[in-house]
Amino acid sequence: MSAGRVLVAGASGLIGAAAITAFAAEGWDVVAFSRRPPEVEASVRCRHVPVDLTDGSATREAVAALAPRPTHLVYAAAYEKPDLVAGWSDPRQMATNEAMLGNVLGPLAAGGALRHATVMQGTKAYGAHLHPIPIPARERAPRDDHENFYWRQEDLLRELADRHAFDWTVLRPVQVVGPAYGVSYCTPPVIGAFAALSAATGIPFGFPGGTVHPVRQVVDARLVAGALVWAATSPAARGEHFNLTNGEVFSWQELWPSLADAMGVPCAPPRPMSLTEELPRLAGVWRDIVTRHRLRPLSLLDVLGRSHQYADYTFGYGLTTMPPPALVSTVKVKQAGYTRVHDTEATFRDALRTLVERRVLPDLTGAAG
Template identity: 55%
Template sequence: MVNTVLIAGASGLVGTACVDRFLDDGWDVIALSRRQPEVFSTRPFRHIRADLRDAAAAREAARDLSAVTHVVYTALYEKPGLMPGWTERDQMDTNLAMLRNLLEPLTEVAAIRHLTLLQGTKAYGAHVHPMRIPGRESQPRDDHANFYWLQEDYAAEKSAAAGFDVTIMRPQLIVGPNHGVAMNLPPVIGAYAAICAEEGRPFAFPGGISTVWEAVDTRLVANAIRWAAEEPAAAGQHFNLTNGEVFEWRDMWPALAETLGVETGPGEPASMATFLPAKAGVWDRIVAKHGLRPITMDALLGESHHYADLAFAYGRTEPAPPTFVSTVKIKQAGFTEARDTEETFTYWLSVLQDRRILPPPR
């Protein structure tokens, strides 16, 4: 019997990658999202357009999903401005309601065997206080309000009643090709580079003090989720996910410039959250000049320009507390994939160029 996976939030970073990954393995895939996911696979899949904030719409969508055996839940609600919403209760409640709006009617019609949820380093309290280094899945739940805990507790209760397993992934700074999403840096970097070139300025790193990060390729996240779907060792577990190395933005910047066909050089720090929206007219000119897909600056960025300021340490004169996590646990469980982070960024920038979302290299 062919497995059927329902991927909620299928047009997002992880959701789209999971559509491709499960299709590659011959699964029947049902993608649920407000937008059609843009995938590489030529295999057919079913797309359901729905907003999970609407309980009635979610229930209607679930009526015809009795074949679903696995659920990958990647849907996310973020407020405009991004970071302030991370500590606001109504945003937490909305994210819980979205999960409940899907699982309640779905478990009435489908015999689900496995659910995957997404968390991140906010599980370790990194957004509200310095976290333990490295963050390990074995550490006690950090005592702060977080929609992760609301979703996790609901999923534990629901899985006990309905008899399915749950795996929770905690990826760190996910990198992929999606535009118009909450947290993805390649479209931000690419738009910034194109505007610098158009205005005759160097492609200078726009951030603050040197900061060391970890990141993870969305392909690796999708591969880990596919592994967990049928791996007994993954049932009931949390797993951190990274590419397996650290990086520093200024060290990587020349490789990004080469891929984008622009020149680096000295420059002043710039907030992507303010600089890019202010250059919307310049971006429109670039789109027309290069025959790009007619995507406005707002539609290109989503909320990712706010995330860029955080990642680039814009305005910081002292290093932020580190947010490194251990990935020993998932490796010991059997998933050992690693990736080159520089290649991750340059690959996805190239994909955005190939898709005519970013201009070709000069």
């Protein structure tokens, strides 16, 4: 017997694909909404419904056609502007993201079967992209006074939950890491493509960010997916916000040699470089790499998505002075009962290895030979 029926919206993204795998492993009946099919193992059972969540009419029709109706919603979709960082403060982007959630959650809640919905936020909830934040940032802090689509979505979530009597949870993962490609916020395909292009051109594979060493946090996509399964049925998660991290901090510069080793390329000294500017210029070299290594026929931008823009941001490209730390506490979620942690170095190495196994990145280690 199924543990329940969950609709994963934004299923082809980094969190969505991991959520499908996690729920299916626990015996849930999984329905996936996204424009393109989610990349999951062949053994993972889910029903994919191709739908563009910005199309309100098509989304409502897709929800209405679901039988039986899902009892749970995981909302992991996001609309981003072409200029990734600038889009974070764009009112039109905020309005689009609010409408997308409404297109799914409105008809799903009105159907009467919905028992729980989880939506995603992040450290921008604390204003980390705008100003220094408390260290560590905690969920009990008052709502940060800035325009953000998180607040619009959360207000809509609360309104519909009160009207239709379902429970909700908000998860706030820091930078999520996993084996996704062609998305907006995933650094492993950027790191792997940069390594392959370095090997092909002789460009040194040195850390391309700033000259300072800020402390960072990330979270494994599998940890986030586990938290989504936990939140779906745990009374301790109802009506709560939870930060999520791997449970440790790291420095990009200190991690870089391990990334070079994972990709099978020499690690060079740090060398500031805008990947947003430089990588697209090597699209022709990437085509040669695809042919030589018999990779999937993906263009360089198909692999990167907009994540090379995010890589410049998180690597600190252009920084010459230490930025304020942006670290969050995960005491609350652990006290509530979800205690999973991950080794950050292993998180990145696992993601890179999976992208190689899926023939998105080349095997430069010699392991395949």
